Amino acid sequence: MMLQIPQVLTKAQVAQARALIDAGEWVDGNVTSGFQSALAKNNLQLPEGSAASLQAGALVREALTRNALFTTAALPASVFPPMFNRYGPGKTFADHFDNAIRQDRDGVRLRADISATLFLSEPDQYEGGELTVEDTYGVHQVKLEAGDLILYPASSLHRVEPVTAGERTAAVLWVQSLVREDARRALLFDMDMAVQSAGARLGQGDTAVIALTGAYHNLLRMWAEL
Template identity: 40%
Template sequence: MIVIPDLLTPHEVAKFRRHLADVPFSDGKETAMGMAASVKNNGQADANDKRVQQLANALLSKLGAHPQVVSAALPQRIFPPCFNRYSQSQTYGYHVDAAIMRIPNTPDVLRSDMSMTVFLSEKEEYEGGELVIQTGFGEQCIKCDAGSAILYPSSSLHKVTPVTKGKRIAAITWMQSMVGDQQIRETLYQLDQAIQSLLSSDTASREQLDQLHHVYHNLIRKFTNV
């Protein structure tokens, strides 16, 4: 799991919130697949609404250009973001995201390797509504500041706990990585982050950085499928 703080600026968050206040929302069960429909209780913005599509495209542009998202997910395809809303007593029980998703209005499909939640409500605006992800180290409970995001394996069982006060607004999306193997993808991310840290601290020589880049990019060549 990777938390990405300040994916969106406060100004961008305010813009998303302002536009989402004017778009139609429907029962989230309508878009759930398989067993997930029985545990899903939230509202979802109408993906066919032009205003929602414009917001989705704006967020797609941010994701595709964000260095930490690219480093962590190595995305080959990104599903058009969806926007959901949890009001009081609404929740989404434990479920696993569909492995294969059809990209709306296209013949293309996407393998969900990584899932992402982008928080659009401030933590203080609602009670409950934590994203809970099952991991090998137990349940991880996440509630981020508005504009921040959490990126995690789509293979994980996860849920959103009941909102007991206020409203929780977020965007969700899924990514197909160029590196399908989760362990290899994590290793490449750790290596890239180490290189970036050395670059910013100016503690490594150009020759040392060139050697690390050489290793990183040759690993990318070996393990990516494009």
């Protein structure tokens, strides 16, 4: 399931995050790459342990905890600390798959079920640089407003198209979900949206709403991994 989540960060929060990371010291993005990724990756990255990365990452993670749509769609058990990257002219990240297991600076391991890109540059500030994701439903190109986030299965083949002008700055992060399988998360998301819609129309005390709510929680209870 691919899902756009608008305004994870407000424009003021985008400006705050950009002030932090723009003042940081950027390095070759391959400092965190495995062998295969290093062949495809050509960008700059903010060091994970730097003060700028930690402060901006805390801002992003706090915003995610308050975002109901993110919680409903991702059902997060753990969120890997955001990593900040930058693409100038000629920079790209060719076709690749994300690592199944991520390990943070403290040695904590996380199963990457969901990948996410949070855009921190406005679309008119750079040319090219689309996030291209290939899944069973085809090829999708994504270029969002600053502060918007796109979720997609971490198992998807994806790439960042070459930037031809300007500069593309974004945060990338990974989620270990309470529900491992993407198809099950998609079904639960649709059910939750249906519960909310029916509740708004019929009232939370309506018998159909209660039944649908119960079905949602029974499936979540059965599929959740704690």
